[in-house]
Amino acid sequence: xxxxxxxxxxxxxxxxxxxxxxxxxxxxxxxxxxxxxxxxxxxxxxxxxxxxxxxxxxxxxxxxxxxxxxxxxxxxxxxxxxxxxxxxxxxxxxxxxxxxxxxxxxxxxxxxxxxxxxxxxxxxxxxxxxxxxxxxxxxxxxxxxxxxxxxxxxxxxxxxxxxxxxxxxxxxxxxxxxxxxxxxxxxxxxxxxxxxxxxxxxxxxxxxxxxxxxxxxxxxxxxxxxxxxxxxxxxxxxxxxxxxxxxxxxxxxxxxxxxxxxxxxxxxxxxxxxxxxxxxxxxxxxxxxxxxxxxxxxxxxxxxxxxxxxxxxxxxxxxxxxxxxxxxxxxxxxxxxxxxxxx
Amino acid sequence: xxxxxxxxxxxxxxxxxxxxxxxxxxxxxxxxxxxxxxxxxxxxxxxxxxxxxxxxxxxxxxxxxxxxxxxxxxxxxxxxxxxxxxxxxxxxxxxxxxxxxxxxxxxxxxxxxxxxxxxxxxxxxxxxxxxxxxxxxxxxxxxxxxxxxxxxxxxxxxxxxxxxxxxxxxxxxxxxxxxxxxxxxxxxxxxxxxxxxxxxxxxxxxxxxxxxxxxxxxxxxxxxxxxxxxxxxxxxxxxxxxxxxxxxxxxxxxxxxxxxxxxxxxxxxxxxxxxxxxxxxxxxxxxxxxxxxxxxxxxxxxxxxxxxxxxxxxxxxxxxxxxxxxxxxxxxxxxxxxxxxxx
Numbered sequence: 001x002x003x004x005x006x007x008x009x010x011x012x013x014x015x016x017x018x019x020x021x022x023x024x025x026x027x028x029x030x031x032x033x034x035x036x037x038x039x040x041x042x043x044x045x046x047x048x049x050x051x052x053x054x055x056x057x058x059x060x061x062x063x064x065x066x067x068x069x070x071x072x073x074x075x076x077x078x079x080x081x082x083x084x085x086x087x088x089x090x091x092x093x094x095x096x097x098x099x100x101x102x103x104x105x106x107x108x109x110x111x112x113x114x115x116x117x118x119x120x121x122x123x124x125x126x127x128x129x130x131x132x133x134x135x136x137x138x139x140x141x142x143x144x145x146x147x148x149x150x151x152x153x154x155x156x157x158x159x160x161x162x163x164x165x166x167x168x169x170x171x172x173x174x175x176x177x178x179x180x181x182x183x184x185x186x187x188x189x190x191x192x193x194x195x196x197x198x199x200x201x202x203x204x205x206x207x208x209x210x211x212x213x214x215x216x217x218x219x220x221x222x223x224x225x226x227x228x229x230x231x232x233x234x235x236x237x238x239x240x241x242x243x244x245x246x247x248x249x250x251x252x253x254x255x256x257x258x259x260x261x262x263x264x265x266x267x268x269x270x271x272x273x274x275x276x277x278x279x280x281x282x283x284x285x286x287x288x289x290x291x292x293x294x295x296x297x298x299x300x301x302x303x304x305x306x307x308x309x310x311x312x313x314x315x316x317x318x319x320x321x322x323x324x325x326x327x328x329x330x331x332x333x334x335x336x337x338x339x340x341x342x343x
Numbered sequence: 344x345x346x347x348x349x350x351x352x353x354x355x356x357x358x359x360x361x362x363x364x365x366x367x368x369x370x371x372x373x374x375x376x377x378x379x380x381x382x383x384x385x386x387x388x389x390x391x392x393x394x395x396x397x398x399x400x401x402x403x404x405x406x407x408x409x410x411x412x413x414x415x416x417x418x419x420x421x422x423x424x425x426x427x428x429x430x431x432x433x434x435x436x437x438x439x440x441x442x443x444x445x446x447x448x449x450x451x452x453x454x455x456x457x458x459x460x461x462x463x464x465x466x467x468x469x470x471x472x473x474x475x476x477x478x479x480x481x482x483x484x485x486x487x488x489x490x491x492x493x494x495x496x497x498x499x500x501x502x503x504x505x506x507x508x509x510x511x512x513x514x515x516x517x518x519x520x521x522x523x524x525x526x527x528x529x530x531x532x533x534x535x536x537x538x539x540x541x542x543x544x545x546x547x548x549x550x551x552x553x554x555x556x557x558x559x560x561x562x563x564x565x566x567x568x569x570x571x572x573x574x575x576x577x578x579x580x581x582x583x584x585x586x587x588x589x590x591x592x593x594x595x596x597x598x599x600x601x602x603x604x605x606x607x608x609x610x611x612x613x614x615x616x617x618x619x620x621x622x623x624x625x626x627x628x629x630x631x632x633x634x635x636x637x638x639x640x641x642x643x644x645x646x647x648x649x650x651x652x653x654x655x656x657x658x659x660x661x662x663x664x665x666x667x668x669x670x671x672x673x674x675x676x677x678x679x680x681x682x683x684x685x686x
Contacts, residue, residue, distance in 0.1 A: 119479070122498075123496055153466055
C-alpha cells in the first residue's frame with residue numbers, strides 16, 4: 001500500500017477490516033436453525049457504555065442476531081445505585097436457556113470487583129472471553145480444548161496429542177475463546193500483512209517486533225502473550241517496567257523422555273530497554289493506555305512502522321502518520337465482530 | 344472487661360485469640376496419619392513476604408505441619424526478575440500429590456495479575472480461600488457445598504435443602520473455605536463477644552453496627568459481606584462511596600410457591616452517610632487501608648467501641664484507646680491459624 005500524496009501513512013479505519021468478517025459471520029449464522037440470542041447487561045449511567053450497548057444492538061440487527069438489552073442499577077432507574085443488581089442479572093442470564101451469549105458493559109465498580117463479575121459469567125456464555133479460563137489458556141498457548149473442560153475448574157495441561165498448528169480444532173475439541181480486544185488486534189495484524197500467511201499457522205508473526213504499551217489483564221498482557229505465542233518478539237511496556245516476551249521453541253521430543261518436549265509458548269524476561277529504545281526497534285506499536293493525556297511520541301517511532309490505538313482516548317500524536325506507514329485509530333468495530341463470531 | 348487504671352481501653356494482642364485455635368488445630372492434626380504438607384511459594388525479594396514465610400515455617404513447626412518453602416524469581420536468584428516462574432511453581436504444586444495446601448506470598452505483580460494467579464491455585468489446595476469460588480460462595484452466603492462443586496466451574500445456587508444454620512456441614516457437604524483474613528476478624532469478634540453466642544448460629548452479629556474501611560476484593564468487601572451475612576448492619580466505606588450491607592430476611596416458604604423463599608444473605612444499598620456519621624453509629628470499626636498516612640480519627644469514634652487494625656500499617660491514631668474499649672492492633676497471628684485450620 002502506498003502512502004498518500006502528502007507523504008503521510010495510511011489512515012486505516014476498522015470498518016474495512018470488520019467487513020471481511022461480516023460475511024463469515026453471516027454464513028455461520030445462516031446455518032443456525034434459530035439466530036443465537038445475545039443478552040447485554042447495562043448497569044451504569046455511563047454514556048460510553050450506553051453508546052456501546054446501542055452499537056451492539058445495531059450490529060446484531062444488521063447481521064441477524066437476536067439482542068436483548070437488560071438494564072439494572074442506575075441504567076434502569078435513578079433510584080438505584082451504579083451497578084446495583086448486576087450480579088443477579090448475570091446469574092439470571094446464566095440460568096436462562098434461551099440466552100446463548102452474555103455481554104456486560106464494563107467498567108462498573110472498578111478493576112477488582114469487575115474482575116470478580118467477569119468470573120460470574122458462565123464460560124459457556126462468555127462471548128467476550130473475559131473468564132479466567134480463557135486467559136489461562138491464552139497464556140499457556142492452549143488453543144483447542146475438550147468441551148468438558150469448560151465446566152471443570154481443573155486447569156488443562158497442554159496436551160501433546162492435540163496439535164495446535166492448524167486453524168481448525170482437531171476432532172473432539174473446540175477453540176478456546178480468545179479475549180475479544182486482543183483478538184481484534186491480531187485480526188488487524190493479519191489483514192495488513194504483519195502476520196505473514198506464507199509462514200506456518202501459529203508462527204505467522206515470526207520476525208516481527210511489537211511494542212504493546214500497558215500491561216492490564218484485560219488487554220495489554222493477553223495481547224503481548226498472544227503475539228509472542230504467534231512468534232513475534234514483543235516488548236510489554238508498563239508504567240514501571242519493560243518486559244520482553246519471546247516464544248520458547250518446541251524442543252524435539254526425546255524418545256526416552258517424551259515429557260521433555262516443551263509445549264511452545266511465550267516466555268517473559270525483564271528488559272533494561274527504555275520505551276524509546278523499544279519503539280526504535282518496533283515494526284508495530286499498540287497502545288492501550290486509559291489516560292487522555294498519554295501520547296506516544298511520534299519522534300520515537302521507527303520509520304514505516306504500524307501504529308494501532310486500542311484506548312478509548314487517542315494515544316498517538318496527530319502527526320503519527322509522518323512516521324507510521326499505517327495508523328489504525330480504533331479497533332472497536334472489529335472487536336464486536338469477534339464477539340458475534342464467538343456467539 | 345474493665346478499662347485499665349489509666350482509663351484507657353484494653354490493648355488486645357492477637358496471640359491470646361490465636362491460642363484458642365491452636366488446641367483445636369493440634370487435635371485435628373493428631374487424627375491425621377501423616378501431617379499434611381503446606382507449600383509456601385515465595386517469588387519476590389520483599390522483606391515482609393520473607394518475614395511472613397519465616398513466620399509460616401515457625402507456626403508449622405510448632406503445630407506439627409510439614410512446611411516446604413519453594414523459592415522462585417527474585418527470591419531464588421538475583422538473576423531472576425520479581426515473580427519470575429511463580430505461575431509454573433503454582434502449577435507444579437497443584438499437580439504434586441504430596442502437597443495438600445498452597446500459600447503464595449503476595450503482592451507480586453499488582454492487584455490484577457495477582458488476582459489471576461489466585462485463580463491458578465487449585466481450589467482443592469487453596470488454604471487461603473482466595474479462589475473466586477470461595478468469594479462467590481461467601482457473597483451468596485453459601486456455607487456448605489458438595490465436594491464435587493470444587494472441581495466444577497458451574498457456580499452453585501443456594502440449595503434450600505442444605506440448612507445453613509448449623510456449625511457443622513450437613514452430611515454429604517463440606518464447609519466452603521472462607522478467605523483467611525476476613526475469617527480471622529470474625530474469630531476476633533467471636534472471642535471478644537461482639538458475636539453473641541446466645542443468638543442462633545449464622546445470626547450472631549445481629550444488633551451490631553460495624554464500619555469496615557476499604558472495599559478491596561481481598562479483605563474489605565468479603566469482610567463486610569461476611570459480617571452482614573451474620574446479621575450485622577455494616578457500613579462499607581471506600582475512598583469514593585459509602586454502602587450499607589444488611590441481611591435480607593428469609594421469607595417464610597409459601598407452600599404453593601416454595602421458590603419464593605429467599606436464601607438469607609446480605610444486600611447492598613448506597614448510603615448518604617459520611618465516614619464521621621458511620622463511625623458515630625459503629626460498635627466495631629475495622630480498618631484495612633494500605634496507606635501509612637491513613638488514620639481513623641479517634642475523635643469520630645463512638646465511646647466504648649471496638650477497633651481492629653487489619654492493615655500492615657497502623658490505621659488508628661495512638662490515642663485510639665481513649666475512646667475504644669478494646670483495640671486489636673493486628674490479626675496476622677489469627678489469620679495464619681485459620682489457614683492451618685483450612686489445611
